[in-house]
Amino acid sequence: MKDPVVAEHPADTGDTGVERGASAAPSASEAPIPPTQEAAAAKAPHVRPGDRIFRGLATGSGIFIVVLIGAIGLFLLLRAVPSLGLNNANFLTSREWSTGDVGNMRFGILDLLLVTVVSSAVALLIAMPIALGIALFLTQYAPRRLARPFAYVIDLLAAVPSIIFGLWGLLVLGPQLTPIAESLTSALGFIPIFAQGNVSIALSGTIFTASIVLAVMILPIITAVSREVFDRTPVTHVEGAIALGATKWEVVRTTVWPFGKAGYVSASMLGLGRALGETIALTIILSATAKTFGWSLFDGGATFASKIALAAPEFNDPRSAGAYIAAGLVLFLLTFLVNAAARAIVAGHKEYE
C-alpha cells in the first residue's frame, strides 16, 4: 500500500554512497534522517523543524499521560482533604457512613473495603479456574479453524455493557440463584460465610449474586491476557514434549503451564483490579442495608464504587461530596496497587516480551 508513496520521491536525495549506509545503520532508530550531502559535509546533525515539532508533540503526549495519573491522585486528594478534616469518625476503621448533616459528618471506609474486597475475591475465585480452562482451550485444544471465532465469542462478553449485566444479575440470574443460596444457608449456615446475611436472600441483592456476575464480567480480561501468554510458549518446548510421547495434557502441564504461569497470575490480578472498580453492576445488584458487613456471602451492603454511584446524583455540597471522593481515592490507590503488582509480575519475565 505504501510503495507508491515511497516511489513518489525517487530522486529526492542523491547517491551518498557507502558512507551513509555505514553511519545510518547503527543509529537507524534514533537518528534516522539521512544527512544530505551538504549536511554530511558540515558534519552537523541537521534536524528539520517538522521533525522537532512532531517529536515534541509525541513526547508531550507521553508526558501528558504521566502527568494525568499524578493529576488524578492530586485532585482527588485536594477535594478529599477538607472533608476528612470535618470527619468526626475514624476514616479507616469506622463502619459508619453518614454525610447528610455536613456539620457532623461521620464516615469510615472499613465496611466498604470489606465488601469490595470480599466480593472481588470471591469473583476471582470463581473466574480464575474457568478463565484458565478457556485460555487453554482456545490456545491448545480448540480446533484450529474455530479458535479465532471462539475467542471472539469470549471477547463479546467484554463488549456487553456492565449495566446490562447488572440488570440481568438482579432480575434474571438472582431469582435462579435463590434456591441455591437458601440451601447453602440452611445446610452450611454454621460456617460464617454461608450464614444468614443481613439482607433478604429472596431479593437476591447479595454479595453471592454480585460475585457471580462479577466473575462473568472479569472472565474475558483474564482469558485474553492468559491466552496471549500461552500462545507464546516456545514451539520447541511443545514439540520436545510431544516427541517424548507426552499426551496433550502432559504437554500442557510440562510446557505451556510452567511458561505461562506468571502471565496467568498477572492476568488474574488485572481481573481483580477490574472487579474492585466495577461500579454500576454492583450498584444495581447489591441491596442497601444499614447493618454492617458480617462476613457472610449473603450480606448486602455497598462497595466503594457502588456507594459513590448511589450518592453521585446528589453531589451538591462539596463537603459531603468530598467524603465520597475520599472513598474514591482509596479505590484508586487500591486498583493502582493491584495493577502495578500485575505489571511487576510480567516485567520480571523477559520471555513474554
Place this chain on the structure above:
Amino acid sequence: MTTDTADLTRLATPPTFQSVSGARKFKNGLATAAVWGAFLVAIVPLVWVLFIVVQRGLPIVVNADWWQKSLNGLLSRQQGGGVYHAIYGTLVQGLVCAVISVPIGLMVGVYLVEYGGRSRLAKATTFMVDILTGVPSIVAALFVYSLWITTFGFGRSGFAVALALVLLMVPVIVRTTEEMLKIVPDELREASYALGIPKWKTIVKIVIPTALSGILTGIMLALARVMGETAPVLVLAAYAPYINYNLFDGPMASLPLLMTTERSNSTAAGFDRIWGAAITLVIIITLFNLLATVVSRVLAPKTK
C-alpha cells in the same frame, strides 16, 4: 503449530512404548473435558444475557416512535414515546470523547514506538498507560468532577461526561496504536529514510497509513466500550427526558443514564423503557463492532 506437530506425532520407527497407560489416558481425557467445559460454561451467561435482552427489548424497539421521539411530557406509567434523546446523548458524548482521545492516544503510541525507545520517560509512560487502563470508571468520573465541576466551576454537562470517557478511551487507543505500529516492518521506514524523507513525514505518510486499519479497528472497539459506561454519566450528567442538543449546558440523557433513571419507575412502562434502552445500546455497540470489522477489511494493507 498444530499442523507441525501433527507430522511430529507420526514416528519414523515404532516407539519403544507402544501404548499410553490407562491412567495417563484418563487424565488426558479429563483435562480435555474440563477445558471444553470451561468454554461452554462461559458461553452460558453470554447467550443468556443476549437472549433476555432480545426477548424483553425487541418488542419495544420495533416501533418507529422509539427511534424518533423522546420521553418528553410522558408520565412515568404512560406507554409510548421513544429514546432518540438518549441515543443522541450517547452518540455525541462518545464521538466528542473520540475526537479528544484519538489524537492524544495516537501520539502517545507514536511516541512509545518511534521516539521513546528505552528511555526512562517511555518506561514511565508505558507504566502509566497500564495504570490508566485499570482506573475504574467511577474514579475517572470523580476526577473530572473534582477538576471540571468543583475546581473550574462548570456545571454538569454532556461535555464533562465526554472528558471522563477520554480517560477510559486513551489507554485503549495507545495500546492498539502501539501494537499496530510495532508490526509495521522496519524496511518500510528504512526505505523512506533512504529517500531522504524526514522522520515525521515517514511516520505520518508511511507508518501510520500502513497501520491505519488496525488502529481504526481499535478506535471503533474502544468507542463501543465507552458508550456503555454508566458511572461517568451518573456522576457528571443530569437526566432529561427531552432532547438537549447542547453538549456544554443543561441535563442530557444517554442510554445508560435513562436505564438507571427508569429503574426507580416500577410501572410496566418503566420496565419496557429499561429493556428497550438495553437492546438499543446493544444494537449501537454491535453496529460499531461491525463497522470496525468493515473498516479493517477495507483499509487493510494489500498484500500480494
